[in-house]
Amino acid sequence: MNINKIAILDNKPRPFIQKHHVKDMKQVIPEVEVIYADDARELMAKTTDADVLLTFPYVEGIADFCKKTPSLKWIHGVVSGVDGFMKPEIQDRNIRITSTKGIHGMPIADHVLAYIFSFLRAFPHFNEYKRSKVWGDAAYSLCDETYNKTVGIIGLGNIGLYLAMKCKLLDFRVVGLKRNPIESEWVDKCYINAQIEEFLGECDFVIAIVPLTSETQNMIGERELRMMKNSAFLINIARGGVIDENALIRALQNKVIAGAGLDVFVQEPLSQSSPLWDMPNVILTPHSAAQSPFYNDRANEVFLENLRRYYRDQKLLFEVDKNRGW
DSSP states (O other): OOOOEEEEEOOOSSOSSOHHHHHHHHHHSTTOEEEEESSHHHHHHHOSOOSEEEEOTTOTTHHHHHHTOTTOOEEEESSSOOGGGOSHHHHTTTOEEEOOOSSSHHHHHHHHHHHHHHHHTTHHHHHHHHHHTOOOGGGGGGOOOSTTOEEEEEOOSHHHHHHHHHHHHTTOEEEEEOSSOOOOTTOSEEEOGGGHHHHHHTOSEEEEOOOOOTTTTTOBOHHHHHHSOTTOEEEEOSOGGGBOHHHHHHHHHTTSSSEEEESOOSSSSOOTTOGGGGOTTEEEOOSOTTOOTTHHHHHHHHHHHHHHHHHTTOOOTTBOOTTTTO
16 A cells, blocks of 8 residues: 655654664655654644654644544554554544554563562562661561462463463463463463452462453452452553552552552552552552563564555554454
8 A cells, every 4th residue: 555654753752763763664665755753743744644653652642643634544553552542533533553562571571570579579678678778687577489379460462471471481370361261381270351359369469461441441449459369469561540549559558468569550650649659568660661672673673564564455463443442
C-alpha cells in the first residue's frame, strides 16, 4: 500500500527515533518523507497529510492530530499497551493500530525478579537500616528463599510466558490466570478467570501482566486482595488501573498482604501525597520495567517489519482489535 509520509511524535527526553532509524525506514521505502516533532501542535504545523503515525500512546494531542489528518491510515505504538489510543477520535476512524510486542520479556522479567528477590531477602528493611546507619541484624528472621514458593502470573502472553520460564528455571512453582487456559512447559497450572480465588490463594507472589481494558479495570480490588495470603506480595507491571489503588493502600496498611512492588500507577507521576511513598513494605519504580539500552533498536525492528508488511499489503504484526481495546 502506498505510503508517502510518516509522522513521528516523540516527546521523550531521550529521543526514541534516531537518525539511523530514519535511514532504516528509507531503506524500506526510499521515497517516503519522515516528519518528526516532540509536540502534537508542532507536528500539526508541519503536516496534516501523513499516512502513518509512529508514537507513544500517552502523548498529549494524538487525538487532535488524528482529527486534523484525514489521510492517516495507520498508527503504530512503540510500546505494548495501547489503551491511550482507545478514544472515539481514533476508534471511530478507519485507522489501523498496531503495537510493539515480543521485545519486553527480557527486561520486564528481570525487573519482576528484582522485586521478588528484594522481598525474599528483606532488602526494603535492610535499606531502612542502611539509611539510619544501623546494623540491621534484627531483620535476619525476615530473609526467605525460593524453596516451596509459588509465583502466580495474571496474563500469559509473550511477557508472562517469558517470566514464567525464568521463574520455573529458578525453581519456583508457576501458576497462571488467563481467560482461555493454555498449556506450557513453564506453567504448572493455568486457571481460568472464574477460578481467581483458588489462583490467588496459592500464590506467594502475584504478578499482574495484562492490558488495561474495560474487563481488567480494577480486576484486583478489596475482595481479591483478601483472597491472597497475608504473607503474599503483589507486583504490578501492567497498568495502574488494573489494581484498585485505594483498596491496595488499605490492604497494605492493614497487613492484608505482606507488600507490593509497583511500577505503574493510576496517576503518573505518583502524587507526592500518596501513602505508598512512605510504606516500608512497598517498592516503587517509575514505570521503568521495560527500560533497556536495547529497547529502541528492538522496537524499531518491529515497526520496520510492519512497514514492510503494510507497503506490501500483508498481514500486520500485533494489530489491535479496537472493539476489544487490545
